[in-house]
Amino acid sequence: MGYLPRMILKEAYVFMYQISRAPLLVFSAALLAASGPSDPTWASKPLQQWNEEDAKQVLADSPWVKKVTPVELPHISEEAVRQSGRMGGGQGVDIDALAPSNLLGLGSNAQARPRRRARPHVLEIRWESALPVRAAELKAQEDDPPDWQGSLYAIAVYDVPGLSNSKTLMKELAKSAYLKRDGKKDLKPERVDLLPQEGGLTTIVYLFPRTEEITAADKRIEFAAVVGRLSLAEYFYTEQMQFQGKLEL
Secondary structure (H helix, E strand, C coil): CCHHHHHHHHHHHHHHHHHHHHHHHHHHHHHHHHHCCCCCHHHHCCHHHCCHHHHHHHHHCCCCEEEECCEECCCCCHHHHHHHCCCCCCCCCCCCCCCHHHHCCCCCCHHHCCCCCCCCCCEEEEECCCHHHHHHHHHCCCCCCCCCCCCEEEEEEEEEECCCCCHHHHHHHHHCCEEEECCCCCECCCEEEEEECHHHEEEEEEEEECCCCCCHHHCEEEEEEEECCEEEEEEEECCCCEECCEECC
């Protein structure tokens, strides 16, 4: 047999081999896709066995921690506010510094550069009272984590700029926040705490009563709040907020 026929047969063999392997490769790829990403290491460990990396994973990406970009609400005229029975232009007291330009990244000279695209200020929301979050903050040695007294659901919004600490502001923030569950009455916060941080930032802690227990049957919980003219909302899912077989809130 000459060189050319042998070469043709070799190429034909390689071609048939590749065809025969194709279904196996497709099947293997399907299995990998179906398996999805592996569970984080912290999920299969007792709290006592967590290391610093486990704690950082919980605080960076877990069912109890969300990232949200605030949405600017339409401006309400002073006349409309007076007719509705509210005063103050809808901005609230002591939050003039928290203008949409601050949180949306436009800066004080935004009007001079109208074509510049805004860089949204992303806020972090933590279900602060959840045991895994508290344990992770301790293990990660976070400075000055939120603290409170009593049995409450605590949800913290981190790194909010332009707030001053006043009782009037706390009341304003409490009025505009809620936890919403399908088919049930909204939960309103008992109070709101403001915790000043470095760099002119503030952690807002919303404290909700546990008199109406949130259970796994609630499935989806919406946390919503208004800060000045900025609205923020995020969903939490009870099916995902399980740790060691128990709902942690």
